[in-house]
Amino acid sequence: MALQLQLQPTVTNGVFQNPSAIRPFRNGKKVSFKAQATPTRTQRIMEGIAVSGEVGGAGGAYSYSALKRLDQLLSKICSASAVVEEPQKVVSSVPGSFKDSEHVGNSEEMFDVIVCGGTLGIFIATALSSKGLRVGVVEKNVLKGREQEWNISRKELLELVEVGVLTEDDIEEATAASFNPNRCGFEGKGDIWVQSILNLGVSPVKLVEIVKDRFDSLGGVTFEGYSVSNISVYQDAAVLQLKEGKTLFSCLIIDAMGNFSPIVKQIRCGRKPDGMCLVVGTCCRGFKENSTSDVIFSSATAKEVGQSLVQYFWEAFPAGSGPIDRTTYMFTYVDPQPGSPQLEELLEDYWDLMPKYQGVSFDDLEILRIIFGIFPTYRDSPLPAAFDRILQFGDASGIQSPVSFGGFGSLTRHLRRLTTGKCSSDFHL
Ligand SMILES: Cc1cc2nc3c(=O)[nH]c(=O)nc-3n(C[C@H](O)[C@H](O)[C@H](O)COP(=O)(O)OP(=O)(O)OC[C@H]3O[C@@H](n4cnc5c(N)ncnc54)[C@H](O)[C@@H]3O)c2cc1C
Numbered sequence: 001m002a003l004q005l006q007l008q009p010t011v012t013n014g015v016f017q018n019p020s021a022i023r024p025f026r027n028g029k030k031v032s033f034k035a036q037a038t039p040t041r042t043q044r045i046m047e048g049i050a051v052s053g054e055v056g057g058a059g060g061a062y063s064y065s066a067l068k069r070l071d072q073l074l075s076k077i078c079s080a081s082a083v084v085e086e087p088q089k090v091v092s093s094v095p096g097s098f099k100d101s102e103h104v105g106n107s108e109e110m111f112d113v114i115v116c117g118g119t120l121g122i123f124i125a126t127a128l129s130s131k132g133l134r135v136g137v138v139e140k141n142v143l144k145g146r147e148q149e150w151n152i153s154r155k156e157l158l159e160l161v162e163v164g165v166l167t168e169d170d171i172e173e174a175t176a177a178s179f180n181p182n183r184c185g186f187e188g189k190g191d192i193w194v195q196s197i198l199n200l201g202v203s204p205v206k207l208v209e210i211v212k213d214r215f216d217s218l219g220g221v222t223f224e225g226y227s228v229s230n231i232s233v234y235q236d237a238a239v240l241q242l243k244e245g246k247t248l249f250s251c252l253i254i255d256a257m258g259n260f261s262p263i264v265k266q267i268r269c270g271r272k273p274d275g276m277c278l279v280v281g282t283c284c285r286g287f288k289e290n291s292t293s294d295v296i297f298s299s300a301t302a303k304e305v306g307q308s309l310v311q312y313f314w315e316a317f318p319a320g321s322g323p324i325d326r327t328t329y330m331f332t333y334v335d336p337q338p339g340s341p342q343l344e345e346l347l348e349d350y351w352d353l354m355p356k357y358q359g360v361s362f363d364d365l366e367i368l369r370i371i372f373g374i375f376p377t378y379r380d381s382p383l384p385a386a387f388d389r390i391l392q393f394g395d396a397s398g399i400q401s402p403v404s405f406g407g408f409g410s411l412t413r414h415l416r417r418l419t420t421g422k423c424s425s426d427f428h429l
Pocket residue numbers: 056057058059116117118119120121138139140141149150151152226227228229256257258259260261262279371372373374393394395396404405406407408409410
């Protein structure tokens with residue numbers, strides 16, 4: 001009985017929290033701030049927080065070593081060179097029929113559609129499976145959503161119900177927090193309060209788990225721990241070679257491997273992005289004021305960071321893990337040039353600025369998780385199809401929203417159109 005009571009959703013200060021949609025945190029620590037020359041403040045803080053459950057999708061890694069790896073990639077992107085790195089040739093077009101090639105497959109390896117990349121990929125895979133297609137998903141890591149919630153509007157999520165990927169009960173189960181109203185504000189311009197915009201926190205862990213179960217029950221096949229190596233596109237099929245030695249055959253390949261998809265790198269010839277959005281933030285426990293959200297807020301004009309001028313913007317959302325838990329993101333847009341700031345530099349600013357922005361002190365907060373990400377943007381987006389039998393989906397497609405940062409929100413707005421389009425084509429090997 002006690003357990004049942006604990007699992008009931010709670011409403012505090014107008015914020016709905018659903019603890020069953022999120023995992024309890026066990027590794028947060030209070031962090032005190034004392035100036036140290038080396039290591040950096042960011043390193044000390046990050047290394048003081050135990051990290052578990054990192055996943056392959058965007059924003060799914062929280063450790064200091066993952067931050068340094070992403071900063072290395074960011075440095076490469078921001079180098080003076082117009083090409084970030086010479087891309088590998090992943091896709092080749094081959095004349096003739098795959099039946100005349102050296103590839104021979106059995107029916108187990110034949111698919112109508114193979115989706116490469118499972119984070120958002122599992123959503124389109126399930127939508128297509130539910131239309132009766134034989135669908136496979138190839139995911140190089142475990143197929144799992146990240147711990148950090150996605151913020152989204154209910155109206156957007158309901159699109160997934162209409163496509164048949166989720167039920168309304170699933171939405172309730174995966175929704176960890178809901179809150180209103182939501183602020184948009186700029187310094188000296190006043191605030192505008194809106195209702196029901198990005199006002200849900202949904203658990204990607206839960207959501208992906210629910211959709212994966214549905215995919216399995218529809219007969220979908222998942223290849224977890226398998227990585228895309230190369231694809232040969234014949235007149236009548238695409239042949240997908242996995243690094244681990246397997247070969248799969250499909251009428252259509254959907255590339256859902258995110259912003260850094262090897263296929264997208266090939267299509268864009270490794271070209272440097274036109275712009276970058278950089279984001280850092282935390283999910284912390286200890287906020288007394290936690291009933292509303294900031295969809296976008298800026299309290300300062302541009303300032304110099306590194307050798308660039310940047311303007312910081314903020315987002316803040318009540319988190320589902322508890323009534324005093326809150327996510328705050330600080331983000332900015334930069335030209336990818338030498339001297340552009342690193343994520344670690346932004347985090348150094350974040351430790352000073354977030355307390356002022358939210359009227360709190362880190363001494364009173366428990367840092368549960370540190371979040372960061374980079375989003376490349378290209379003028380020629382969305383990305384047109386470059387090869388027969390291969391389409392991009394999710395972040396790989398370049399369909400983005402500057403407010404929800406990327407793919408999950410935009411996926412919900414495009415899934416129905418994409419599913420209908422793919423099912424009206426003739427699929428059979
Ligand atoms: C800090 C941060 C906060 C965010 N907040 C929100 C939010 O509040 N709301 C929202 O809607 N969105 C948010 N986003 C964006 C959202 O997380 C992404 O849009 C979403 O994860 C994109 O999913 P994707 O599957 O297209 O790409 P990714 O998440 O990048 O996933 C790509 C997948 O492909 C796999 N993969 C890569 N290479 C290969 C290969 N060679 N073979 C097989 N598999 C491969 C990866 O393991 C991964 O699972 C946020 C992102 C960040 C970084």
